[in-house]
Amino acid sequence: MTLPSAAEAVVQPLEVTRKPWSDLWRAVAGNRKAVAGVLLLLFFLLLAIFPGQIAPYSPTAEEFGRGLPPSSAHWFGTTAYGQDVLSQLIWSTRQSLVIAFAVGGLATAISVLVGVSAAYFGGYTDGILSLITDVILVIPIFPLIIVIAAYERNSGMFTLVIVLGALGWSYGARQLRSQTLSLRHREFLEAARVRGERGIYVIFYEILPTMTSLIVASFLGAALYAVLFAAGLQFIGLGDPNSQSWGTMLYWAENNEALGAGMVYWAIMPGVCVALLGAAFALLNYAFDEISNPALRLRRLEHKGAQELPSPAAPVEVAADPENILQVRGLTVAYASDAGPVVAVDNVDLDLRRGEFLGIVGESGCGKSTLLYAIARLLGAPLAGEITSGQVLFKGRDMVSLTEKQLRHIRWREYSVVMQSAMNALNPVLTVEAQMRDALEAHSNMTKREMRERSKEVLRLVSIDPVHLLSYPHQLSGGMRQRAMIAMALLFTPDLIIMDEPTSALDVVAQRSLMMQIKELQERLGFAAIFVTHDMSLVSHFSDRLLVMYAAQVAEYGKTRQLFDHPLHPYTQGLLEAFPSIRGEKVRLTGIPGQPPDLLRPPTGCRFAARCPHAHERCTAAPPLYEVDGELVRCVLYEHEREAVAAT
Amino acid sequence: MSEPLLRTEGLTRHFKVGKLFSQQVLHAVDDVNFEIGRGEIVALVGESGSGKSTIARLLARVYKPTRGEIYFEGRPVSSLRTRKEKLAYCSDVPMVFQDPYSSINPAYRVSHGIRRALRLHRGELARGRRRQESERVLGEVGLVPAGTMAAKFPHELSGGQRQRVGFAQALAFSPKLIIADEPVSMLDVSIRIGLLNLMSELREREGVSFLYITHDVASARYIADRVLVMYAGHLVEEGPVEDVIQRPKHPYTQLLLSAVPDPRAPLGLSDAADVGEPPKVVNPKEGCRFRPRCPYAIAECGAVTPLLRDIGPRRLVACHVAQADVGEPAA
Numbered sequence: 001m002t003l004p005s006a007a008e009a010v011v012q013p014l015e016v017t018r019k020p021w022s023d024l025w026r027a028v029a030g031n032r033k034a035v036a037g038v039l040l041l042l043f044f045l046l047l048a049i050f051p052g053q054i055a056p057y058s059p060t061a062e063e064f065g066r067g068l069p070p071s072s073a074h075w076f077g078t079t080a081y082g083q084d085v086l087s088q089l090i091w092s093t094r095q096s097l098v099i100a101f102a103v104g105g106l107a108t109a110i111s112v113l114v115g116v117s118a119a120y121f122g123g124y125t126d127g128i129l130s131l132i133t134d135v136i137l138v139i140p141i142f143p144l145i146i147v148i149a150a151y152e153r154n155s156g157m158f159t160l161v162i163v164l165g166a167l168g169w170s171y172g173a174r175q176l177r178s179q180t181l182s183l184r185h186r187e188f189l190e191a192a193r194v195r196g197e198r199g200i201y202v203i204f205y206e207i208l209p210t211m212t213s214l215i216v217a218s219f220l221g222a223a224l225y226a227v228l229f230a231a232g233l234q235f236i237g238l239g240d241p242n243s244q245s246w247g248t249m250l251y252w253a254e255n256n257e258a259l260g261a262g263m264v265y266w267a268i269m270p271g272v273c274v275a276l277l278g279a280a281f282a283l284l285n286y287a288f289d290e291i292s293n294p295a296l297r298l299r300r301l302e303h304k305g306a307q308e309l310p311s312p313a314a315p316v317e318v319a320a321d322p323e324n325i326l327q328v329r330g331l332t333v334a335y336a337s338d339a340g341p342v343v344a345v346d347n348v349d350l351d352l353r354r355g356e357f358l359g360i361v362g363e364s365g366c367g368k369s370t371l372l373y374a375i376a377r378l379l380g381a382p383l384a385g386e387i388t389s390g391q392v393l394f395k396g397r398d399m400v401s402l403t404e405k406q407l408r409h410i411r412w413r414e415y416s417v418v419m420q421s422a423m424n425a426l427n428p429v430l431t432v433e434a435q436m437r438d439a440l441e442a443h444s445n446m447t448k449r450e451m452r453e454r455s456k457e458v459l460r461l462v463s464i465d466p467v468h469l470l471s472y473p474h475q476l477s478g479g480m481r482q483r484a485m486i487a488m489a490l491l492f493t494p495d496l497i498i499m500d501e502p503t504s505a506l507d508v509v510a511q512r513s514l515m516m517q518i519k520e521l522q523e524r525l526g527f528a529a530i531f532v533t534h535d536m537s538l539v540s541h542f543s544d545r546l547l548v549m550y551a552a553q554v555a556e557y558g559k560t561r562q563l564f565d566h567p568l569h570p571y572t573q574g575l576l577e578a579f580p581s582i583r584g585e586k587v588r589l590t591g592i593p594g595q596p597p598d599l600l601r602p603p604t605g606c607r608f609a610a611r612c613p614h615a616h617e618r619c620t621a622a623p624p625l626y627e628v629d630g631e632l633v634r635c636v637l638y639e640h641e642r643e644a645v646a647a648t
Numbered sequence: 649m650s651e652p653l654l655r656t657e658g659l660t661r662h663f664k665v666g667k668l669f670s671q672q673v674l675h676a677v678d679d680v681n682f683e684i685g686r687g688e689i690v691a692l693v694g695e696s697g698s699g700k701s702t703i704a705r706l707l708a709r710v711y712k713p714t715r716g717e718i719y720f721e722g723r724p725v726s727s728l729r730t731r732k733e734k735l736a737y738c739s740d741v742p743m744v745f746q747d748p749y750s751s752i753n754p755a756y757r758v759s760h761g762i763r764r765a766l767r768l769h770r771g772e773l774a775r776g777r778r779r780q781e782s783e784r785v786l787g788e789v790g791l792v793p794a795g796t797m798a799a800k801f802p803h804e805l806s807g808g809q810r811q812r813v814g815f816a817q818a819l820a821f822s823p824k825l826i827i828a829d830e831p832v833s834m835l836d837v838s839i840r841i842g843l844l845n846l847m848s849e850l851r852e853r854e855g856v857s858f859l860y861i862t863h864d865v866a867s868a869r870y871i872a873d874r875v876l877v878m879y880a881g882h883l884v885e886e887g888p889v890e891d892v893i894q895r896p897k898h899p900y901t902q903l904l905l906s907a908v909p910d911p912r913a914p915l916g917l918s919d920a921a922d923v924g925e926p927p928k929v930v931n932p933k934e935g936c937r938f939r940p941r942c943p944y945a946i947a948e949c950g951a952v953t954p955l956l957r958d959i960g961p962r963r964l965v966a967c968h969v970a971q972a973d974v975g976e977p978a979a
């Protein structure tokens with residue numbers, strides 16, 4: 001399984017919970033579509049509840065001139081029967097809303113019942129219920145309703161609600177079923193069963209509350225459908241012609257050729273009302289989707305965030321050093337969030353020599369993955385981080401200023417990236433060979449035969465039998481998938497490979513064998529590597545240098561051996577004391593109590609002070625990096641030893 | 649010897665896999681016998697796919713055993729009939745799950761699972777007492793102030809805190825044995841130790857036994873009294889944890905131990921990287937399942953499935969080659 005990356009930790013999906021109404025309220029108030037939808041719906045609700053107080057006249061009174069044009073007394077004129085059009089419109093609102101809510105409620109109830117129980121019980125239940133759902137889904141509803149309504153002529157609203165409700169649930173049921181299926185393997189459901197809960201409880205109290213947003217969406221969708229269908233049916237004369245509804249108004253207007261006879265508003269306004277009420281439901285539906293779907297929310301934030309981010313500092317000119325394949329200077333990366341920008345990588349400097357293995361260590365959320373993505377220029381939607389300042393010199397070129405097109409020439413050929421979870425990074429529907437071919441085609445002009453040979457070659461490099469070229473990712477074990485990922489990264493023998501916790505999904509034996517393999521390949525092929533991990537012990541024997549990150553900053557940076565033997569920063573010391581050993585005396589360990597600070601509001605002083613056993617009053621000022629015996633360390637304990645390297 | 653808290657006899661679980669006409673049987677757990685004593689922490693170690701999570705789910709009654717029996721306080725678990733009896737067992741043997749990001753319902757406050765547990769299993773508690781009890785268990789796992797923590801939603805907590813909520817829920821059952829299925833493997837290394845310490849403290853304070861399932865031998869050594877090593881559905885070695893780690897007898901245990909990253913020890917780069925994988929045991933034949941990866945395999949290993957045998961005080965190993973007194977075979 002994967003640990004959440006820094007980016008995920010920052011942008012928490014806003015799960016629509018039964019939590020704090022205030023949260024929901026804030027989300028609604030901040031969304032223009034939601035505000036418009038709510039206002040429109042409120043407007044119609046008022047009309048529906050108090051027509052007697054709002055409407056100027058009785059809707060049925062035929063006491064005015066026939067077919068009068070609009071005037072101050074009759075805003076929308078009168079009908080061919082001498083009734084006030086405005087009053088009729090107002091009185092008709094009630095029926096449309098009642099139908100909308102009743103059908104919405106009925107259809108949603110059925111779809112919840114059918115969709116959730118189909119998915120939860122599975123087997124035959126699922127088979128039968130899904131079959132019924134699909135049949136209803138493909139029935140052409142409008143003709144069917146016309147037939148039913150013609151048979152049940154003049155039977156009024158109740159029949160209409162039942163018929164529309166009974167036919168309108170299938171789409172929602174499909175969505176709820178697939179959502180429930182995806183929840184079925186969530187451990188909280190298993191936890192509920194292990195606790196001894198009954199099935200009914202699990203459905204109603206564990207599954208349904210997590211699907212609020214989908215249920216609301218399905219209700220709004222059904223309501224919208226009901227408004228439109230009911231108006232359509234009444235318009236073609238299949239409702240009760242004496243009822244007060246917009247569809248019936250249209251029906252009578254049509255019968256009297258209102259448009260031709262100059263009673264324009266009689267013919268148009270009911271349609272406008274139907275459209276407006278429909279729009280209210282549609283707007284709410286969109287808004288709800290945006291509020292509950294973090295990816296959509298982000299698109300908005302991205303825009304907003306760009307203006308709030310700290311403006312980039314003047315670039316520091318670095319002289320390119322040919323010894324170093326990579327030089328990072330003052331790299332700062334920020335994410336946009338609801339509450340303002342979050343600086344996930346704060347002014348990081350690092351150098352990587354040719355063929356060097358650099359380990360980057362830190363807790364989840366410390367910015368180590370973000371740093372990696374920034375170096376590889378892979379930041380972007382949906383987790384939109386942005387490099388706000390700094391330079392990344394790769395073989396002398398500043399990566400930060402390269403365009404996407406220029407990047408294409410060097411990506412994969414000169415540097416490549418191995419992601420945390422191969423299962424997510426590999427395409428599940430393509431064979432290993434097809435995926436390798438895609439990469440080779442995109443970045444070279446090899447012939448088919450050459451591509452095949454190269455693919456076989458790299459698989460052999462990572463000790464996978466080339467027969468697996470024809471395998472799909474799911475046919476490989478976890479360890480093999482990760483090795484296939486590394487093979488793909490090696491396709492062009494790049495000078496730099498960037499690895500984001502490639503072993504975290506593996507267990508110890510596979511992890512060990514993969515690390516050995518990486519080290520061996522690195523020695524043979526001579527590429528430089530950056531390896532990000534939260535497990536310091538993992539890289540102890542493999543990396544040349546180690547960079548310890550804490551709360552977006554470099555805490556300590558130096559030679560791996562030296563850092564393990566004489567850790568300087570209290571955080572590094574804590575990390576080293578955090579894992580038990582299989583050798584030596586069994587000692588009680590304490591780990592590092594507490595939690596890293598919230599990067600939205602990082603402390604002004606030392607960011608580790610709150611968890612540090614050596615914290616004292618000097619720690620309230622932000623410590624710079626000190627150089628001690630060739631290592632860099634951000635801790636005032638060393639201020640007397642050496643001068644600060646650079647103020648930060 | 650008195651009856652242990654929990655004992656399994658020939659515990660076996662097979663799954664049918666494959667299509668209608670090519671049906672195959674996956675042997676997830678085969679003929680496993682072990683005991684867990686009162687107040688004891690037993691570690692079950694093995695690679696993914698070795699069947700350790702299946703054992704957890706057999707003990708938690710999520711799966712029914714294909715064969716064999718689990719005895720809890722001497723009583724066969726399959727003889728539980730009424731809902732009351734089953735609930736009582738649930739309450740004695742709760743489980744803590746691996747993934748802190750999916751094991752708590754995101755729609756409820758943190759206290760939800762605890763309150764449900766109290767209502768289901770300790771209905772005798774009055775309302776006020778229930779509240780007190782839920783705050784007590786939260787305090788017990790270090791989530792303080794308990795009142796504030798109880799009112800939070802899961803997404804407001806870190807991974808480590810969520811996992812503590814998992815333990816608080818288990819405690820609310822007033823359990824006798826907590827099954828912890830890789831409770832720390834998804835957490836950052838820096839906070840794992842806190843949860844391991846929590847488990848030993850709970851054993852001290854509440855007298856709970858633990859079955860600690862993990863693939864990390866070092867953490868097993870840190871908290872467990874005894875260790876069970878699983879490979880491909882079989883129990884291959886068992887013994888007091890210190891003894892097994894200092895003198896591993898089964899070649900698989902030796903492999904597991906050599907894979908533990910240890911910065912304090914020099915690296916033997918000469919160690920041939922083992923690229924083998926634990927097999928999926930589908931329609932198995934007789935013989936040792938570790939044989940294809942084993943450097944010491946002999947002819948007998950292909951013909952006879954090795955059974956667990958005594959090789960010293962409280963030490964059991966299932967290997968034809970392992971010797972009782974000689975240290976490591978040919979190492």
